Amino acid sequence: MGQLSLKNVVKTFGDFEVVKGVSLDVHEGEFVVFVGPSGCGKSTLLRMVAGLEHTTSGDIVIDGKRVNDLAPVKRGIAMVFQSYALYPHMSVYENIAFPLRVEGAPAKEIRKKVEEAAAILHLENRLDQRPGNLSGGQRQRVAIGRAIVRQPEIFLFDEPLSNLDAALRADMRIELTRLHKQLGATMVYVTHDQVEAMTMADRIVVLNGGYIAQVGAPLTLYHKPENTFVAGFIGNPRMNFMPVNVLSVSDDGITVDFQGQSLTIDVDVPADRRAALVGSQVSLGVRPEHISLGAGDATMALTPTVVEHLGQLTIGYATLPGHEENFCFVLTGTQMIEDDRAVNVSFGAGDCHVFDADGQAFERKIDMSAMTPPVSL
Amino acid sequence: MARKFFKSSETSIMINRYSWRELIGIYCGIAVFLFFMLAPFIEGFLVSLKPLAQLFSSPYSFWPENGSFEAYRTMWISVPSFGRYIFNSLLISVVSTIIVLILVVPAAYAFARFRFKGMALVLGAFLAVSMFSGAVLLIPLFRLMRTLGLLNTYYAMIVPGAAFLIPSAIWLLRTYMMRIPPELNEAAYMDGASQFYTFRRVILPIARPGIIVVAIMTFIGAYAQQFIFALTFNSKTEYMPLPVGLFAYFGKQEVIWNELMAASFVGIAPAMVIIFFLQRYLVGGLTAGAIKE
Ligand SMILES: Nc1ncnc2c1ncn2[C@@H]1O[C@H](COP(=O)(O)OP(=O)(O)OP(=O)(O)O)[C@@H](O)[C@H]1O
Ligand SMILES: [Mg+2]
Numbered sequence: 001m002g003q004l005s006l007k008n009v010v011k012t013f014g015d016f017e018v019v020k021g022v023s024l025d026v027h028e029g030e031f032v033v034f035v036g037p038s039g040c041g042k043s044t045l046l047r048m049v050a051g052l053e054h055t056t057s058g059d060i061v062i063d064g065k066r067v068n069d070l071a072p073v074k075r076g077i078a079m080v081f082q083s084y085a086l087y088p089h090m091s092v093y094e095n096i097a098f099p100l101r102v103e104g105a106p107a108k109e110i111r112k113k114v115e116e117a118a119a120i121l122h123l124e125n126r127l128d129q130r131p132g133n134l135s136g137g138q139r140q141r142v143a144i145g146r147a148i149v150r151q152p153e154i155f156l157f158d159e160p161l162s163n164l165d166a167a168l169r170a171d172m173r174i175e176l177t178r179l180h181k182q183l184g185a186t187m188v189y190v191t192h193d194q195v196e197a198m199t200m201a202d203r204i205v206v207l208n209g210g211y212i213a214q215v216g217a218p219l220t221l222y223h224k225p226e227n228t229f230v231a232g233f234i235g236n237p238r239m240n241f242m243p244v245n246v247l248s249v250s251d252d253g254i255t256v257d258f259q260g261q262s263l264t265i266d267v268d269v270p271a272d273r274r275a276a277l278v279g280s281q282v283s284l285g286v287r288p289e290h291i292s293l294g295a296g297d298a299t300m301a302l303t304p305t306v307v308e309h310l311g312q313l314t315i316g317y318a319t320l321p322g323h324e325e326n327f328c329f330v331l332t333g334t335q336m337i338e339d340d341r342a343v344n345v346s347f348g349a350g351d352c353h354v355f356d357a358d359g360q361a362f363e364r365k366i367d368m369s370a371m372t373p374p375v376s377l
Numbered sequence: 378m379a380r381k382f383f384k385s386s387e388t389s390i391m392i393n394r395y396s397w398r399e400l401i402g403i404y405c406g407i408a409v410f411l412f413f414m415l416a417p418f419i420e421g422f423l424v425s426l427k428p429l430a431q432l433f434s435s436p437y438s439f440w441p442e443n444g445s446f447e448a449y450r451t452m453w454i455s456v457p458s459f460g461r462y463i464f465n466s467l468l469i470s471v472v473s474t475i476i477v478l479i480l481v482v483p484a485a486y487a488f489a490r491f492r493f494k495g496m497a498l499v500l501g502a503f504l505a506v507s508m509f510s511g512a513v514l515l516i517p518l519f520r521l522m523r524t525l526g527l528l529n530t531y532y533a534m535i536v537p538g539a540a541f542l543i544p545s546a547i548w549l550l551r552t553y554m555m556r557i558p559p560e561l562n563e564a565a566y567m568d569g570a571s572q573f574y575t576f577r578r579v580i581l582p583i584a585r586p587g588i589i590v591v592a593i594m595t596f597i598g599a600y601a602q603q604f605i606f607a608l609t610f611n612s613k614t615e616y617m618p619l620p621v622g623l624f625a626y627f628g629k630q631e632v633i634w635n636e637l638m639a640a641s642f643v644g645i646a647p648a649m650v651i652i653f654f655l656q657r658y659l660v661g662g663l664t665a666g667a668i669k670e
Contacts, residue, residue, distance in 0.1 A: 052563055073569035083668035085560035089582040099568035101578075131667065146568065 001063055001076070002028045002153030002186035004049065009058035011044050018044050020210035021058070026188060031180050033197045034190045035233070036207035042190045043158055045207070049188065050079045050156050062154065073099075078147035079156040082163065084139045086131040086146075092118075093127040096145040103150075117145040120182065121175075137168045144176075148183065157189040161196065169193070173200060194236055198222075206230050223368060228283060228359040237288045237315070237328045239353070244284045249274040254354050254362065256284060258298050265352045267362035277356075285353035288315070291329035293337075296346030302327065307339045316343075425449070425638035432634050449643065452636040455626065461615060462622025463644050466600065469531065469618055470648070473539040473599035474592055477546055480539075482588060485550035486580060490562065500551075503544035515609050522610050533610035534603050534618065542598045546591045553587030554580070558668045583667075589658050596655075600648055619644040 004026040011019040019041045026032050034042045047053040049060060051072040059066050067075045078099075087095050094101075096117055100110045118124050121141040131139055140160060147155055160176075161169045177200055180187055191197055197204050198218045206213040206221065206229070214221060214230045225231035231239045244256040244263075253266040254277070265284075269277065304316035305326075314335040317326040329345055337343050354362045395403065424432065426444035453459060488500060518537055519528075527533045557580060565575040581588075604620035611617065623644070626637040 050567060052566070071569070072567045077567075079564075079567045081560050081564060081668075083558065083560050085558065085564035086667055087561065087564075087579055087583075088667040098565070098570075098578075102565075102569045102574060146564075150568070 003063050004154055004186060004188070005059075005061040006045075006049070007059040007061065009045070009048060009060065010056045011041070011048060011053065012056045018210055019048070022207075022210075022212055024205060024212065024215065026186060029184050029186055031177075031187045031189065031200055031202045033201035033204050034188065034207055035192070035194070035197045035204060036213075037233070038192070040207045041210045042207055046079075046156050046158050046188065046190050049154075050077055051075055052079075073150075076153040077156060078150055078152040078154075079158070080140075080143050080147050080160045082159040084131070084143045084163075086139060086142055088131055091128050091130060092123060092134070092142050092145075095131065095142050096123075096127075096149055098146060099150045113149050114145075117149045120148065120179065121145050136164050137172060140164065140172060141175075144179070148179075153185055155185055155187045157187065159190055159192060162192060169196075176200065194234065198234075204234075206233055208233075219368060223366060224361070224364055225353065226361050228285070228355050228361075231285050231353055231355070231361065235287055235289075237330065239285045239287050240327050240329075241325075241355070242284045242286075242320070242323070242327075243281050246277050246280055246282055249277050253365070254282070256282065256354070258284065259300055261298050263298050263349050263352070265349050265354050266365045267354050268365055269362050281357065283355040283357075283359070285355060286347045286351060288328040288330040290351035291331070291345050291347045293331060293335060293343065293345055295344065297349040299344055299346040301342055301344055302329075303342045304329075304337065304339050307337055309334060421638045421641065425635050425642060427635055429633065429635050446639075448635040448639040452626075452633075452640045452643070455633060455636055456622070456640070458614070459622060459625070459640060459644075462617055462619045462625075463647060465531075465616055465622075466603065466619035466644070467647055467651075469534045469538065469603050470596050470599040471651075472531075472535050473542065474596045476535070476539040477542050477595045477599075478588065478592055481543055481546040481550055481591065482581070482584075483576075484543075485547050485554055486576060486584075488547060488551045489554035489557075490559070500548070503547055507541070507544035507548070509541075512605055515605070518606075519609055527610070529611050529613045529616070531616055534606045534616070537606050537610075538599045538603055541602065542595045545598075546595055549594065550584070550587050550591050553590075554584055557583050560668055586659050589655050593652055593655050596648070596651065 006022050006024045009019060009022045010017070022045060024032075034045065036042050044053060048055050051067075051070065055068050060068055062075055062077075072079070087098065090098070093114055096114045097110050100113060105113075114127070115124070118127055121144060123138065123141055123145060126134060126138060126142075131142060134142065140163075143160070157176075161172050164172060173196055180200075189196075189200065201218050203215060204218055204221050205215050208229050213233075214226045216224075218234075221230055221234045225234060228241060232241070242258070244258050247255045247257050247262055249255070249269050253264050254269060255262055255264045257263075263284075302316070302318040302320075304318045306317045308315040311334055312332075314331040314333070314337065316329050316331070316337065316339075318329075320327045331337075350366070353364065356362065420439075423439065423441055423444075425448050426446065427441040428443070428445075428447070431438065431442065488496065522528050522533050522537075527536065561579055561583075562575055565579050570578070603618045607616075607618050607621045623637060623640060626633045626640060
């Protein structure tokens with residue numbers, strides 16, 4: 001239990017369409033993360049699933065049942081708010097017990113369940129305190145405790161960690177992943193933080209302006225973004241995009257002319273599109289971390305305007321002629337390069353992405369299983 | 378609410394530190410202000426201690442010679458039903474306050490949380506109404522009371538008193554309730570609580586300091602304005618409240634000033650006790666920890 005489907009869900013506020021037709025299936029026990037730029041409708045979508053906002057059109061289906069008009073409790077859903085939303089006049093115990101008190105559960109059962117939840121969240125010693133006396137991380141745990149006592153099938157989190165400092169956020173991230181494993185419940189999680197998205201998610205849903213830009217496993221999104229939006233959004237710093245002309249298209253991929261060097265990128269191009277593509281302009285995408293010093297498949301001479309030395313990494317920014325955005329490259333280790341001093345950098349054809357004029361990607365023919373050690377979740 | 382302005386300890390923050398000049402200035406200001414506020418009370422109290430003859434001696438002596446609390450005893454003899462007046466005053470004020478609270482708390486919540494058509498209009502009307510004092514409307518109110526047959530009853534003093542206190546109480550409490558984060562309502566809704574359950578278990582306890590402020594304001598307001606309604610709508614001596622009762626000390630030939638002053642202080646005492654009792658529940662920072670601001 002805990003299977004959630006969105007079917008062409010639309011939400012408008014007055015004339016303003018915020019969510020413009022989202023369809024999505026979330027499997028039982030899955031950890032799905034919504035990411036997207038600010039204002040793209042993530043919270044709105046989550047609040048519709050929660051039952052805090054009406055759905056303008058479309059269906060929300062939980063375990064095969066349309067729940068559009070059901071109250072949140074009847075949906076078997078619990079939500080953790082970004083601002084915690086704890087009841088300030090109640091002790092931690094009463095805060096966690098609140099949903100059970102509403103149900104009118106017997107006192108013995110309440111005690112048992114609250115203590116269970118407190119044990120999971122390491123709050124046993126805090127039960128008598130008021131939320132006002134707790135730290136941010138503890139408050140967030142109380143908020144999660146209030147969500148888990150009712151044993152819902154689906155948990156919704158709206159940026160639950162964004163109010164915490166970096167160290168605490170890392171701890172809570174691990175704790176939430178552990179909680180997900182322990183409870184086995186479906187979780188839908190909204191975040192701004194790429195690291196949270198990449199590390200916690202089974203699947204990431206990238207939203208852009210009320211539409212789903214792509215749904216996929218974190219590494220799929222990283223290695224096979226379907227469009228320039230996802231390519232630019234996932235990965236930090238952003239992917240570099242450069243306009244190039246297509247020389248030829250074959251089974252081996254697209255051959256482009258990059259600053260006088262011909263570069264063959266191994267992507268899948270449907271046979272019927274090949275002819276039209278030759279001679280046209282496409283977008284070549286390469287991630288900053290795939291650029292290295294010295295010569296390679298494609299070499300370019302750059303004069304970085306700013307160089308950032310982080311010790312572990314060296315990050316450079318350069319302006320390309322006729323290009324507004326900075327060209328960014330990330331080198332591992334401490335590299336002795338300076339700003340305003342020309343360097344030669346290069347990248348491999350195997351690391352490149354190609355996008356057509358509409359920003360849609362040609363699928364890269366890479367074998368994900370053969371890549372760098374698999375990340376186990 | 379219990380913020381200290383003059384913390385001399387080292388922990389006080391920079392903005393609360395004053396030079397000795399500023400401190401002297403501040404205390405002088407407070408002293409002048411307090412003097413203006415308290416001078417009538419001090420004089421009144423001193424008068425209540427003096428024998429009547431001394432009040433008209435000349436030259437007038439500010440400090441009582443051989444002062445005593447005799448007036449506090451004789452006042453009960455001169456006006457035997459004075460206890461009744463105190464009781465009436467308290468009854469009228471307490472009942473008005475209870476009526477106002479019962480009506481205002483849910484109304485303020487509705488005005489704070491829900492959006493509905495005509496809300497701005499109603500709120501504006503409340504504001505306009507609270508600008509009139511009851512005195513302006515005495516004649517229409519008198520006719521209304523007569524039609525309803527409420528003249529010469531306790532209702533005649535309670536009902537208009539409560540009615541005129543409701544608008545400002547709604548405004549006051551609404552402002553307080555708007556500061557309660559709406560996320561708490563959403564969280565309670567997610568937890569399965571009904572509107573009424575949320576109101577009772579979440580909103581009311583958090584709004585308690587605001588409700589107590591409103592209770593105190595209403596109580597004082599009811600206490601202060603009751604004599605207008607009492608004089609106009611009531612002619613029965615046994616229903617008269619304290620302010621009217623004090624007129625009993627205005628005798629045929631002379632005013633028993635010392636007993637009048639003593640009676641004033643005795644009459645205020647129960648109200649002071651109630652207000653003191655209420656304000657103990659005024660604890661600030663009840664929403665601390667609810668949400669991350
Ligand atoms: N109650 C509302 N009335 C009108 N417009 C709203 C309302 N709630 C949200 N919006 C609008 O809907 C859009 C999406 O809001 P939403 O809160 O879902 O964004 P978000 O993706 O969660 O952004 P963020 O990452 O900043 O939290 C915003 O442009 C916002 O102004
Ligand atoms: Mg949001």
